[in-house]
Amino acid sequence: MNAYGFFRRGFAARLEATFLEADSGERFSFADLERATARVAAFLTGLGLARGDRVAAQIDKSPQGLFLYLGCLRAGFCFLPLNTAYQRGELGYFLQDAEPRVVVCRPAMLATFEELAHSAGAPRLYTLDEHGQGSLVDAMAGAATAFDDPTLGENDLAVIIYTSGTTGRSKGAMVTHGNLTSNGAALKDYWRFTASDALLHALPIFHVHGLFVGIHPILLAGARIVFHRRFDAPSVLADLPRATAMMGVPTFYVRLLAEPGLSRSAVKHMRLFVSGSAPLLLDTFAAWQARTGHTILERYGMSEAGMITSNPYDGERRGGTVGFPLPGVSVRVVADGKALGPGAPGVVEIKGPNVFAGYWRMPEKTREEFTADGWFRTGDVGQWSEDRYLSIVGRAKDLIISGGYNVYPKEIELVIDAIPGVVESAVVGVPHPDFGESVTAVVVRQQGAALDEAAVVAHVKSQIANFKVPKRVVFVDDLPRNAMGKVQKNVLRDNLKA
Numbered sequence: 001m002n003a004y005g006f007f008r009r010g011f012a013a014r015l016e017a018t019f020l021e022a023d024s025g026e027r028f029s030f031a032d033l034e035r036a037t038a039r040v041a042a043f044l045t046g047l048g049l050a051r052g053d054r055v056a057a058q059i060d061k062s063p064q065g066l067f068l069y070l071g072c073l074r075a076g077f078c079f080l081p082l083n084t085a086y087q088r089g090e091l092g093y094f095l096q097d098a099e100p101r102v103v104v105c106r107p108a109m110l111a112t113f114e115e116l117a118h119s120a121g122a123p124r125l126y127t128l129d130e131h132g133q134g135s136l137v138d139a140m141a142g143a144a145t146a147f148d149d150p151t152l153g154e155n156d157l158a159v160i161i162y163t164s165g166t167t168g169r170s171k172g173a174m175v176t177h178g179n180l181t182s183n184g185a186a187l188k189d190y191w192r193f194t195a196s197d198a199l200l201h202a203l204p205i206f207h208v209h210g211l212f213v214g215i216h217p218i219l220l221a222g223a224r225i226v227f228h229r230r231f232d233a234p235s236v237l238a239d240l241p242r243a244t245a246m247m248g249v250p251t252f253y254v255r256l257l258a259e260p261g262l263s264r265s266a267v268k269h270m271r272l273f274v275s276g277s278a279p280l281l282l283d284t285f286a287a288w289q290a291r292t293g294h295t296i297l298e299r300y301g302m303s304e305a306g307m308i309t310s311n312p313y314d315g316e317r318r319g320g321t322v323g324f325p326l327p328g329v330s331v332r333v334v335a336d337g338k339a340l341g342p343g344a345p346g347v348v349e350i351k352g353p354n355v356f357a358g359y360w361r362m363p364e365k366t367r368e369e370f371t372a373d374g375w376f377r378t379g380d381v382g383q384w385s386e387d388r389y390l391s392i393v394g395r396a397k398d399l400i401i402s403g404g405y406n407v408y409p410k411e412i413e414l415v416i417d418a419i420p421g422v423v424e425s426a427v428v429g430v431p432h433p434d435f436g437e438s439v440t441a442v443v444v445r446q447q448g449a450a451l452d453e454a455a456v457v458a459h460v461k462s463q464i465a466n467f468k469v470p471k472r473v474v475f476v477d478d479l480p481r482n483a484m485g486k487v488q489k490n491v492l493r494d495n496l497k498a
């Protein structure tokens with residue numbers, strides 16, 4: 001099943017209706033979407049790409065960037081979205097590992113990609129800027145605006161999403177057409193999207209939340225998108241009267257609550273606020289309810305599985321929980337090889353049509369993350385309530401989630417440890433009022449080394465994505481270790497909190 005063709009069923013009868021209204025003033029109907037995706041599909045096919053070939057994109061958010069993704073889906077090419085914060089070293093790894101045939105980048109990054117391309121199979125390079133202009137658009141100008149969609153199987157590769165790992169090496173999660181169709185359909189029904197909806201979309205489109213959850217159910221419902229290039233609380237608040245639903249990471253809600261204009265009347269046209277990608281604090285949940293009269297619906301997901309659980313649309317949306325398994329998805333909470341009942345914490349394991357096909361060219365790693373009977377180990381620690389609401393109570397993986405972005409401490413420790421004058425380091429997450437958690441580095445210096453916080457921050461900033469850069473660096477004489485010699489990150493976290 002071609003996922004784009006599946007989504008088309010939702011809007012085929014209303015081609016002249018508006019699909020997307022951008023903050024730039026541009027407006028696109030579903031018929032425009034059909035032409036734009038056909039053009040992408042025809043152009044890439046004309047370049048000689050075969051099914052499953054990768055098309056990588058590190059681009060600013062624009063309607064044309066979204067059409068690039070949907071055009072790849074339609075033609076059966078594998079889309080590889082890259083966070084715009086990723087820097088040269090990170091990008092070099094992704095290109096070498098995924099071997100894309102085509103790379104689309106921001107004009108300012110062209111020289112970097114030209115250099116990287118030499119050692120990465122020489123992909124064709126194009127640019128696309130924040131206004132939807134660039135050499136890609138010029139090159140596609142002559143391509144056909146009609147396209148015969150190929151028939152695809154549910155196991156055909158649709159997208160690779162890179163997620164960092166506890167070893168510091170990123171893994172490409174292989175997402176299939178079947179993953180996208182099953183999850184999109186489940187969410188459209190569970191959250192009751194219809195053609196009368198308009199979703200305020202202010203999430204980035206290089207991760208699962210903004211690219212899948214915020215797009216596929218909308219297509220399937222034939223609904224409309226109010227498209228913001230980035231999240232800016234005052235602009236989002238001003239536009240809410242044009243929308244009926246919004247999806248966000250918890251930081252969106254924290255920042256909107258800081259706006260004096262947020263009131264019941266400002267959200268009176270809204271029917272749904274969804275939060276996910278990171279834990280929503282009970283304080284935020286309660287403050288939102290008190291200020292707006294709306295109860296945020298929290299859900300839980302990950303790159304490897306799209307959406308897994310959700311609070312109910314009609315029943316009680318319970319703060320501090322992520323609700324029930326979505327239809328078709330099985331969830332168990334496991335400790336010592338046994339599935340647990342209510343009240344006891346364990347690792348969340350999942351099964352279902354939403355679960356990915358494994359990590360790109362890492363069969364070993366893939367085998368490790370699945371149980372012998374086929375359940376995927378999420379690395380999240382969960383607990384059931386008596387009435388089967390799931391709560392995420394911790395993580396078995398060493399991971400920090402900052403403003404909805406995942407940061408693996410190991411990756412930052414490797415960068416800090418390479419700085420001259422550093423003996424060793426440990427990176428932990430500490431509570432942060434805006435980002436939920438923030439990256440903090442604890443560093444042991446060599447005796448006499450003239451290294452300060454600013455130097456460590458500057459070095460890390462020059463190497464990796466800015467959201468991974470420590471917000472604070474603390475120097476200590478020794479790292480606390482347990483009897484096995486392992487750094488006790490819980491002790492560091494407690495000390496830092498104190």
Ligand code: MLC
Nearest residue numbers: 207208209231249251277301302303402403404405466467
């Ligand atoms: C930006 N900065 C961050 C940050 N975002 N620092 C830590 N954590 C973050 N999340 C830093 C930048 O490095 C920069 O620092 C400064 O803040 C300003 O950058 P900005 O780009 O202007 O920030 P802003 O636009 O305010 O971004 C904040 C944000 C953004 C919350 C709007 O982070 C965001 O859109 N987050 C959503 C992430 C998301 O979509 N996650 C879904 C993953 S999918 P400096 O020093 O350089 O100035 C997933 C599965 C699921 O998890 O379940 O959904």
Ligand code: AMP
Nearest residue numbers: 276277278279299300301302303392406
């Ligand atoms: P990613 O790998 O970027 O897709 O991030 C997925 C991770 O985000 C999950 O494994 C969880 O740790 C976390 N996550 C997503 N939604 C929630 C939520 N509602 N509450 C707590 N953690 C969440």
